Amino acid sequence: MLALVRAEVHADIGTDHARLPVALIRSGRARRCVAVELNPGPLAQARRNVAGAGLAAQIEVRAGDGFAPLRPGEADSASLCGMGAATIRGVLERAGAALPTRLVLQPNDSPEPLRVWARAQGYHLTAEALTEGYWLYPVLALERAGGPDPAYMGLPLAAARRYGPLLLRAAGAALREQVEADLRRLTPLAAPGRPAERELATAREAWAWLDGGT
Template sequence: MNAPTLDARLEAVLSLICAESHADIGSDHAKLPIRLIREGRIGRGVIVELNPGPLALARRNVARARLEAVLEVRGGDGFGPLAPGEVESASVTGMGAGTVAGILSRAGERLPPALVLQPNDSPAPIRTWARANGYHLTAERLIPGHWPYPVLRLERAGGNDPAYAGLPLAAALRYGPHLLREGSTLLRRQVWDDVVRLTPLAAPGRTAQVELDTARAALDVLGETGR
């Protein structure tokens, strides 16, 4: 089996992983861990999948790649099939941010020191979880696709996360502190789209007003006040 092709979002996830041992949670087809092994980014991996269909597919793909000696496929929910301290890092991709944050919250002592996460919607719940649970946001990517896909790397560390220093917190949680500082064209478009969408909905006391204020604060960081 040749090295599998990944879409742009999973290529970004792959670029942020480097560890001796790694777990891919909700792996589906197992293409990401196969590529990680093929490229020498990990020495061994654990593939976790809850649903029977994807679990069987992952096992078939690992067998076809002849990587059973270094990639173990386990059935189960979230980090449940792992032992505490078993892996150095883990990835969770292709799920809603709330779902990812729930998986992390239930993991307890099974959480590794490094996490690479790719939610399919606003990653604010993940950034909020990280700040409350001793993880620093060390890298971010924003990848174009059906919508902008955020990719985050978290690392366990003490003290306040320096990534948020000097930024409006709500805007940094919504759009990402590293991404705001980089100010890519894709992020600028995303923030402007939010402003356009929220402006006719906003009114005092409405959630849309809070979200609009957050988007406008992001524009201030980006140095934009209008098109």
């Protein structure tokens, strides 16, 4: 996550305890941060952590929902981590003019809705990763750019949206294990007309690419 951020002003939306902004400032990957948190308990802890780190001059902790506490154009980069993809997408859709040109997103579930949103809104994927935790967490780095996203060119679209175009191209062991697990899970569930049938077809598309498309 840290390596995907480089900004003059970075906004961490739903910052929790402000650990990411503290790390960004200490590592020199951001010159200033705005840490936004809605819930009173984590908000108070974020303010204590920033003060304890001696970084109150470089990290401003603000109370609020999503991008609402930010002025249009104030941040050139933002992160949203540790939420469901649908929640993250809702925050992005409400951001309006405060939405920056670069985003780093880490949903707790399938990132497919975020990839769909990014393609529709003119954001290109610049990096993707699977990070270990309680399970494999996807991380997406996005940047606003013109034209179709080249990351998807030449790939089966359903598989790329489900598993990630850059991850499919990299064909790493973690993604192979994820696709294999989906194949095992979905095969006994698939029947004509059921969602599992479509999901299984997508997993098979991904496996065919990993097996021969690289």
